[in-house]
Amino acid sequence: MIPLSRIGEGVLMALDAMRANKMRSALTVLGVIIGVATVMTMASIVQGVRSQIFNAIEVAGPTTFYVMRYFSQTPLNPDNLPYEVRIRPVLRESDAEAIRQVPEIQYAGMWIQVFARLEYQGTQTQMITVWAADDHYMELQGGTLLRGRFFTRSELTGEQVMVLEEQTAEHLFGRLDPMERTVRVNGVPFRIIGIYLKPDNIFEPPGQETAGIIPYRAAKYNLRYDETNTLWISVKGRPEISVAKAQDLVTVALRRERKLRPGVPNTFDLITQDQILDIMGSLTSAFFGVMVALSSVALLVGGIGVMAIMMVSVTDRTREIGLRKALGATRREILLQFLVEAATLTLMGGLLGILVGLGLGEVLKRVLNLESSVPLWSAALATVVSVGIGLAFGLYPANKAAAMDPIEALRHE
Amino acid sequence: MSDLVISVRDLTRSYEMGAEVVQALRGLDLEIRRNEYVAIMGPSGSGKSTLMNMIGCLDTPSSGEYWLNGQEVSRMGDDALARVRNKEIGFVFQTFNLLPRATALHNVELPLVYAGTTARERRARGEEALARVGLADRMHHRPNELSGGQRQRVAIARALVNRPSILLADEPTGNLDSATSDEIMRVFEALHAEGQTVIMVTHEAEIAAHAKRVVVLRDGRVESDVLNQPKAA
Ligand SMILES: Nc1ncnc2c1ncn2[C@@H]1O[C@H](COP(=O)(O)OP(=O)(O)O)[C@@H](O)[C@H]1O
Ligand SMILES: [Mg+2]
Numbered sequence: 001m002i003p004l005s006r007i008g009e010g011v012l013m014a015l016d017a018m019r020a021n022k023m024r025s026a027l028t029v030l031g032v033i034i035g036v037a038t039v040m041t042m043a044s045i046v047q048g049v050r051s052q053i054f055n056a057i058e059v060a061g062p063t064t065f066y067v068m069r070y071f072s073q074t075p076l077n078p079d080n081l082p083y084e085v086r087i088r089p090v091l092r093e094s095d096a097e098a099i100r101q102v103p104e105i106q107y108a109g110m111w112i113q114v115f116a117r118l119e120y121q122g123t124q125t126q127m128i129t130v131w132a133a134d135d136h137y138m139e140l141q142g143g144t145l146l147r148g149r150f151f152t153r154s155e156l157t158g159e160q161v162m163v164l165e166e167q168t169a170e171h172l173f174g175r176l177d178p179m180e181r182t183v184r185v186n187g188v189p190f191r192i193i194g195i196y197l198k199p200d201n202i203f204e205p206p207g208q209e210t211a212g213i214i215p216y217r218a219a220k221y222n223l224r225y226d227e228t229n230t231l232w233i234s235v236k237g238r239p240e241i242s243v244a245k246a247q248d249l250v251t252v253a254l255r256r257e258r259k260l261r262p263g264v265p266n267t268f269d270l271i272t273q274d275q276i277l278d279i280m281g282s283l284t285s286a287f288f289g290v291m292v293a294l295s296s297v298a299l300l301v302g303g304i305g306v307m308a309i310m311m312v313s314v315t316d317r318t319r320e321i322g323l324r325k326a327l328g329a330t331r332r333e334i335l336l337q338f339l340v341e342a343a344t345l346t347l348m349g350g351l352l353g354i355l356v357g358l359g360l361g362e363v364l365k366r367v368l369n370l371e372s373s374v375p376l377w378s379a380a381l382a383t384v385v386s387v388g389i390g391l392a393f394g395l396y397p398a399n400k401a402a403a404m405d406p407i408e409a410l411r412h413e
Numbered sequence: 414m415s416d417l418v419i420s421v422r423d424l425t426r427s428y429e430m431g432a433e434v435v436q437a438l439r440g441l442d443l444e445i446r447r448n449e450y451v452a453i454m455g456p457s458g459s460g461k462s463t464l465m466n467m468i469g470c471l472d473t474p475s476s477g478e479y480w481l482n483g484q485e486v487s488r489m490g491d492d493a494l495a496r497v498r499n500k501e502i503g504f505v506f507q508t509f510n511l512l513p514r515a516t517a518l519h520n521v522e523l524p525l526v527y528a529g530t531t532a533r534e535r536r537a538r539g540e541e542a543l544a545r546v547g548l549a550d551r552m553h554h555r556p557n558e559l560s561g562g563q564r565q566r567v568a569i570a571r572a573l574v575n576r577p578s579i580l581l582a583d584e585p586t587g588n589l590d591s592a593t594s595d596e597i598m599r600v601f602e603a604l605h606a607e608g609q610t611v612i613m614v615t616h617e618a619e620i621a622a623h624a625k626r627v628v629v630l631r632d633g634r635v636e637s638d639v640l641n642q643p644k645a646a
Pocket of ligand 1: 430436437457462463
């Protein structure tokens with residue numbers, strides 16, 4: 001058995017050898033650094049996205065669900081809808097009204113996600129999201145009204161008024177008071193009646209940040225939107241009934257409203273938060289998978305670099321190996337020395353990669369406005385993987401060193 | 414226990430060089446007792462280094478027997494040989510073979526690393542060995558901060574640190590000038606006086622004159638084996 005203290009000594013020796021060849025060592029482990037940094041960055045983003053989704057759903061409450069014309073994991077091309085979608089009617093206010101008639105349902109409302117640019121006297125935003133909904137918006141999505149008010153009953157009939165999100169307000173108006181001023185949403189004028197603060201935890205992928213809320217009918221009458229992918233009825237059952245029960249009731253109500261005979265399939269889809277979670281989950285894992293594949297390539301390249309440098313190092317140190325054998329080192333001890341050296345090299349690379357990854361993750365989180373911490377498991381995994389790469393790719397050179405004949409090694413020039 | 418340290422009987426070692434077979438040792442007999450001081454001489458190619466490698470357990474014979482302290486080394490495997498080298502043999506090389514980036518002390522401690530000695534004891538014994546060769550004040554110097562004679566003394570300290578039964582030196586003064594050679598010979602003499610068994614290979618008669626016994630090889634056999642006359646004062 002080789003005692004643990006010997007490994008510690010091997011690490012010290014390896015660090016010493018690395019100090020002697022800083023540049024060479026750094027170049028060697030570049031691949032490992034890149035690979036590990038990629039995984040770390042991705043892990044932190046994926047983690048951030050996941051926790052945001054989770055929080056968003058937490059805010060909306062797990063009892064909220066949605067009725068759509070057609071449920072598809074990826075958006076459908078509105079100009080070329082498949083037959084099974086086209087035969088379904090577009091959601092109408094009468095559908096929402098029918099759902100609202102069910103006593104166990106607390107809320108049902110038409111919602112549209114409108115993608116738009118906002119403009120005020122020459123200042124423009126990026127493409128962002130304006131929600132067309134009603135005065136119950138904040139009950140479902142969270143947030144705080146900072147100033148002004150939400151829509152009145154009469155404004156819901158289609159008044160061009162808007163509750164503006166705080167950051168967007170600042171972007172458009174700077175130090176001006178936005179209240180009662182008019183912004184243009186894709187060119188259509190809307191009067192600001194309130195300022196609202198988004199909840200912290202809302203999940204908003206880039207380009208889908210909420211910029212404001214307008215009455216549903218104001219969008220319906222004045223703005224273009226996609227009736228399949230971005231129009232739905234948000235539904236919330238009373239707290240005392242289960243989501244499944246609420247969904248059953250909604251299904252029955254809508255079938256009756258649409259006069260569907262028994263046996264005829266539904267002409268609408270219901271989506272629960274769980275399904276949204278699943279989609280987001282599979283999207284982020286797919287993304288993560290791609291990144292793992294890419295970083296594996298970097299790690300492989302890094303591993304080959306380590307192997308090449310270790311071969312050079314073994315040849316360079318032939319006499320040292322001969323000496324160590326003469327002084328009583330066994331094959332196994334020489335093998336261990338070079339394995340530890342390779343693993344230390346890649347571990348250093350891995351640790352640097354973790355630092356770089358954490359830094360990049362931090363930057364990207366700022367840019368994407370995510371809130372998350374790097375998952376501990378990914379740091380642990382990166383450490384283990386980088387040590388593993390050192391061991392795997394160090395094995396061949398270490399074995400070459402261990403197999404050397406001491407007499408010939410000592411004679412080496 | 415007898416004080417016979419080395420017993421070599423009818424030892425042969427041949428090397429295959431393609432189709433040719435080179436006979437480096439051709440039936441060599443040799444016995445060395447505790448606290449002997451032996452010089453091995455002979456012309457180039459006579460088998461001195463080959464014999465040293467055998468005695469030092471770096472190599473195994475093609476035939477014949479080698480007993481070291483009553484153990485038959487010629488039948489041992491790689492790991493057992495490594496252990497014997499570590500415990501019983503102290504090597505001194507012509508080219509010193511110090512680790513360039515390690516301090517004198519660290520170099521001297523190296524055999525103890527493979528003996529599994531604790532760090533604290535390694536340090537104590539390393540310091541003691543360096544003191545024995547007169548380098549107590551150079552412990553933390555690196556080889557490039559030391560003179561040739563000092564480097565060879567570090568190497569001798571390294572050879573001594575495991576308290577080996579034999580000190581083996583192959584041309585220990587081959588890379589040193591004559592004044593420095595004398596310095597090293599004085600170290601060997603002192604060690605011999607303290608009871609150390611010393612075997613050294615040399616082709617210089619002046620160096621061999623320091624030993625108590627001179628074995629001359631020719632063509633892989635012992636040609637002569639004589640005791641040195643004590644030098645006239
Ligand atoms: N590894 C080897 N392969 C082939 N021949 C060798 C090898 N080592 C030594 N020899 C041969 O064995 C003979 C003895 O060599 P050596 O022991 O080195 O002699 P010395 O040290 O007395 O000069 C020489 O003829 C040498 O060429
Ligand atoms: Mg020789």
